[in-house]
Amino acid sequence: MWESLKAQLLEIGTAQLTGTDASEYESKSTAGPGAGGRGSVFFSYEGHRVRLSVADESPITIRHIGGGTVMLTYGCIEVLGKLEKPGSHCPGQAYITISGSCIFHCKYCPVPANAAPTKQTDEIISLVRDAGDITAISLTSGVTGSAEEEEERTLAVVKALNEFDIPIGVSIYPVSGTARRLHEAGVAEVKFNLETATPGLFAEMCPGMDRDMVNAELDEAVKLFGRNHVFTNLIFGLGETDEEMKTAIDDLCARGIIPSLRPFSPGGELKDLPRPGFRRFMNLYKHHRAALAANGLDTREAKTMCIACTGCDMVPGRD
Incomplete structure (x- = not known):
């Protein structure tokens, strides 16, 4: 039901x-x-x-x-x-955006038009303390200057938050070595977002971003963090076919990466594009469930971020 x-x-x-x-x-x-x-x-x-x-x-x-x-x-x-009650953005977690603006202009994203300031480390620590009874901290961020600067800022926040002694998940746009540096800083899980089912669609939707880099850091992350602790968003409803989405799901699961299937939500330059329908939700959900099982992946092992929350997506194994 x-x-x-x-x-x-x-x-x-x-x-x-x-x-x-x-x-x-x-x-x-x-x-x-x-x-x-x-x-x-x-x-x-x-x-x-x-x-x-x-x-x-x-x-x-x-x-x-x-x-x-x-x-x-x-x-x-x-x-x-x-x-x-949300702890901070979602129940059970302090899910905090470090930088609320972004130099990239992905066509579906409302962040550039609703730019928010960058939070300082002291402010983030206060938000975590005020979040109540939480079991995880999750951090995400736009890119306000460069991806390298954003990573450095994130690492400083992670090191300050280690005092809470609960799992920390991080989702940022990576550069070479990002996965290793986050692992060394004590991060428990990472999410580097491929966003779209195909490279062509990625180039159209996310101009200026490097999909090959994201893929390379995802593979490196699996080696460091282990299976069931590396994630990526795949947005469906941007013009890809079901077969293209299923191929992307199969590829990621075979590599030990858990995809989070995110239904397109009208925004950014695509405000008039409709949300995916019920039948497509269920079709992709069933395939997602089978692909995870076939590759021995279990979403119930996730401790942080969207897979642990389940609010915005259909999550096999939890839903």
Whole structure:
């Protein structure tokens, strides 16, 4: 039931939030699909979760009854569940964007148009301390000057956060040696994003970025961090075919890398491009599940970032 319901909810991606005040359960993002938006909530049902952006109009309604208890309504579907409080951006983690602006202009990304300042290390430490009961710290970042400078800034933050003695995951745009330096700094897991299913689509969507470098650092990361602890985002809905997406999934899983299948969320220069539909969600999800199993990969081993959260994506083994 949950897999089908979540795919239907992610197809829409938004919800009207009604009922009693639920502001303590809302989260705002400076990175990812929700960057610059009104905010989002995490709906939880029987240990599973989905993240939906709050909107003035949506066919999905989440009515807050009180104390986090909500009734989700979508057509003839009614599900009683809970809203989860975000630690910092997502439940159970302090998921923090270091630099909220970026010199790259990926066509689907809203970050350049909603640039936010770079957080200082002291501010990040305070956010982690204020996040409450968390089991992981996850860091991501745009590129404000150069990728080398961003990595140096990230390494300094990681070293300062090691005092919390919980797993730290990092997702940044890599340069040669990034995986090794993050591993030496004490990072537990990494995510270097390939973003698209094919090199041609990557060149079109992410001008100026080096896909070969990302691939090289992903392979090096598997050697250092081990299988089940190296991830990459693959966005579907940008114009690739199902076969192209499945080929990319198969290749990554064979290399020991867990892909996170991220449904396209209209934004950036592609605001008029539609979100993927329910049937495509389920088709790719089933293939993803089979590819992970065939290569002995287990998403339940992940400790940080998106695979551990599951809010924005369908995650085989957790959903």
